[in-house]
Amino acid sequence: MTFTELGKRVRKHIGQDHRYAHCVRVARMAENLARIHDADSRKARLAGMLHDLARLYSEERLLRDSERLGVPVSDFERAHPIVLHAPLSAALAQAEFAVHDPEVLSAIAKHTLAAGEMSALDCVVYLADGLEPGRDYPERAELAALAERDLRAAMRATIGSSLRYLRSKELPLAPATAAAMKTFGVEAA
Ligand SMILES: [Fe+2]
Ligand SMILES: [Fe+2]
Numbered sequence: 001m002t003f004t005e006l007g008k009r010v011r012k013h014i015g016q017d018h019r020y021a022h023c024v025r026v027a028r029m030a031e032n033l034a035r036i037h038d039a040d041s042r043k044a045r046l047a048g049m050l051h052d053l054a055r056l057y058s059e060e061r062l063l064r065d066s067e068r069l070g071v072p073v074s075d076f077e078r079a080h081p082i083v084l085h086a087p088l089s090a091a092l093a094q095a096e097f098a099v100h101d102p103e104v105l106s107a108i109a110k111h112t113l114a115a116g117e118m119s120a121l122d123c124v125v126y127l128a129d130g131l132e133p134g135r136d137y138p139e140r141a142e143l144a145a146l147a148e149r150d151l152r153a154a155m156r157a158t159i160g161s162s163l164r165y166l167r168s169k170e171l172p173l174a175p176a177t178a179a180a181m182k183t184f185g186v187e188a189a
Contacts, residue, residue, distance in 0.1 A: 009097070014052070016056060022134055023052055026048040026132050027046075027049040029132045029133075030044035031048065033124035033128060033147055033148065037124060038120070039121045040103070044124050044128075046099065047107035047121070048128055050093040050099065051089055051125060059081040071091050079172075083113055086109050103121050107119075111125050112129075113180070114159055114177055116183050124151070127143075130158050131143050131147055155180075159181060
């Protein structure tokens with residue numbers, strides 16, 4: 001399957017132009033960051049394109065399809081099913097798009113909460129998702145520039161920024177994100 005054909009199938013699966021355009025931008029930015037940081041740019045582009053396959057699913061469908069496809073559901077995920085769209089999108093990439101590369105699937109699965117252990121590929125997809133040019137918040141451009149210069153510093157700053165967002169909305173911190181904070185040295189301030 002060519003990348004154009006893949007895009008058409010992803011567009012159809014997602015069923016919405018707005019979300020599909022985000023996936024295209026994430027694919028492009030992840031590909032670019034991978035090139036800069038010596039990760040596999042083809043895998044980064046693929047993971048970026050497929051990362052949000054389940055993003056528009058209802059909570060009921062997220063839970064049901066996770067069960068159906070054998071995606072483990074933690075207590076945190078049961079309480080906040082939206083975060084399941086990341087591991088479920090990885091399971092769908094495998095089941096419906098025949099993508100079996102564990103590195104690509106890992107990057108998809110970790111794109112929302114991050115994790116204690118992240119490869120360079122995991123990091124570029126996480127950063128591209130949060131920092132693609134369609135995102136609209138004050139530090140975005142600065143963080144995107146940092147992501148081109150220093151992957152680790154960009155992870156620390158981007159996780160810190162999402163932490164401040166969670167705090168401002170009084171949203172809970174996922175165990176996986178807490179583990180990522182430790183790995184990347186994010187202050188819990
Ligand atoms: Fe997502
Ligand atoms: Fe996304």
